[in-house]
Amino acid sequence: MKISTKFLAATAFVAASSASAVELEVMHWWTSGGEAAAVGELATAFDATGNSWVDAAIAGGEAARAVMVSRLSGGDPMGAFQFNHGRQAEELIEAGLLRDITDIAEAEGWKDVVNPSSLLDACTVDGRIYCAPVNIHSWQWIWLSHKAYKDAGVAVPTNWDEFVAAAPKLEEADILPMAIGQEGWQQGGLFSVLFASLVPNDIFLSVYDKKDADVAAGPEVARVFKAAADARAMAANSTVQSWNDATNLVITGKAGGQIMGDWAQGEFAMAEQVAGEDYSCLPGLGVTELLGTGGDAFYFPVLSDDEQIAAQGELAALMLKPETQVAFNLKKGSLPVRGDIDLGTANDCMTKGLELLNKGAVLPDTNQLITPDTNNQINTLFVEFFADASMSVEQAQAEFAKIISSAE
Numbered sequence: 015m016k017i018s019t020k021f022l023a024a025t026a027f028v029a030a031s032s033a034s035a036v037e038l039e040v041m042h043w044w045t046s047g048g049e050a051a052a053v054g055e056l057a058t059a060f061d062a063t064g065n066s067w068v069d070a071a072i073a074g075g076e077a078a079r080a081v082m083v084s085r086l087s088g089g090d091p092m093g094a095f096q097f098n099h100g101r102q103a104e105e106l107i108e109a110g111l112l113r114d115i116t117d118i119a120e121a122e123g124w125k126d127v128v129n130p131s132s133l134l135d136a137c138t139v140d141g142r143i144y145c146a147p148v149n150i151h152s153w154q155w156i157w158l159s160h161k162a163y164k165d166a167g168v169a170v171p172t173n174w175d176e177f178v179a180a181a182p183k184l185e186e187a188d189i190l191p192m193a194i195g196q197e198g199w200q201q202g203g204l205f206s207v208l209f210a211s212l213v214p215n216d217i218f219l220s221v222y223d224k225k226d227a228d229v230a231a232g233p234e235v236a237r238v239f240k241a242a243a244d245a246r247a248m249a250a251n252s253t254v255q256s257w258n259d260a261t262n263l264v265i266t267g268k269a270g271g272q273i274m275g276d277w278a279q280g281e282f283a284m285a286e287q288v289a290g291e292d293y294s295c296l297p298g299l300g301v302t303e304l305l306g307t308g309g310d311a312f313y314f315p316v317l318s319d320d321e322q323i324a325a326q327g328e329l330a331a332l333m334l335k336p337e338t339q340v341a342f343n344l345k346k347g348s349l350p351v352r353g354d355i356d357l358g359t360a361n362d363c364m365t366k367g368l369e370l371l372n373k374g375a376v377l378p379d380t381n382q383l384i385t386p387d388t389n390n391q392i393n394t395l396f397v398e399f400f401a402d403a404s405m406s407v408e409q410a411q412a413e414f415a416k417i418i419s420s421a422e
Contacts, residue, residue, distance in 0.1 A: 048280020
């Protein structure tokens with residue numbers, strides 16, 4: 015049997031790294047039941063090498079990122095940390111605080127297996143690779159409770175318009191039409207899903223990629239703001255805070271649906287609900303079946319301890335191993351970043367996502383197109399929009415166009 019030099023290099027790298035077992039602090043924001051089960055797969059795989067995963071979970075992405083940046087800029091780096099795919103780490107890389115892991119990526123052949131290639135591109139600055147992508151998460155889903163619609167005596171919707179039309183029947187049955195948590199990222203994310211699903215792809219890219227404020231203020235985008243107003247009305251009595259509490263309202267039949275990323279699948283799995291029987295999932299809101307290629311990646315701060323540096327390298331290589339990708343993503347509800355592995359046990363919703371990915375029916379995630387500052391401005395706008403029913407769609411669209419006009 016012929017063994018490639020690439021395989022030998024990767025094997026030698028891991029063997030050398032395994033010589034000394036050390037503790038490595040890993041920071042992330044995966045704290046819900048499904049998320050904890052998924053991150054447990056990464057920890058178990060790393061511990062099996064003889065090293066020790068020291069879990070440092072912080073609830074909430076925004077809060078976690080603030081702590082991570084503070085630790086790094088203050089000279090107190092962790093061993094590894096989670097960020098989303100995109101531009102969130104640009105300033106940290108420019109400051110020389112993050113480790114270049116190009117040697118690991120080359121030894122492991124990541125360029126040959128990561129699909130789509132844009133995920134590795136998002137880790138690359140000036141031709142050097144700084145992160146290990148671990149999954150593909152897409153926001154563009156609506157999750158529907160079969161129990162809620164059965165109790166309301168109405169058919170489970172198959173698209174956004176049917177979802178809106180069914181809302182009065184659910185309200186008559188004292189069922190919340192739409193659940194959403196009271197956090198800015200959830201409200202901003204909902205808007206982005208409406209945008210990606212209800213306007214043509216070229217309009218989406220004109221606004222988020224080309225930063226065309228005239229298009230953002232135009233008639234095609236007006237439809238998105240009308241849909242946002244419908245969502246605001248349907249979710250008016252949704253008082254939960256966290257996204258997974260909103261998901262639980264759908265799981266228990268207390269809410270008809272929720273717009274949320276495919277990480278919600280982990281919560282349905284923990285509740286032992288069956289896709290296609292207990293709940294339905296509509297990619298692209300049943301309107302435009304395109305998925306964003308967002309998700310998560312791990313970065314590795316510059317350290318001085320040789321043993322910890324070796325452990326970092328071993329963890330980075332491990333995260334994209336086929337067996338790790340399967341175990342982690344089945345629990346997380348996300349899609350693998352490797353295009354060469356089989357998820358034969360994927361459920362109905364994950365299968366839909368895989369089919370769209372394989373067809374190339376994908377959009378770049380907004381985090382890959384806009385800066386964290388622009389994203390925060392959009393989130394702030396929709397916190398205000400959802401809190402104040404007197405804000406008109408025209409006012410909100412004008413403010414959105416203003417944000418896009420100064421976006422980088």
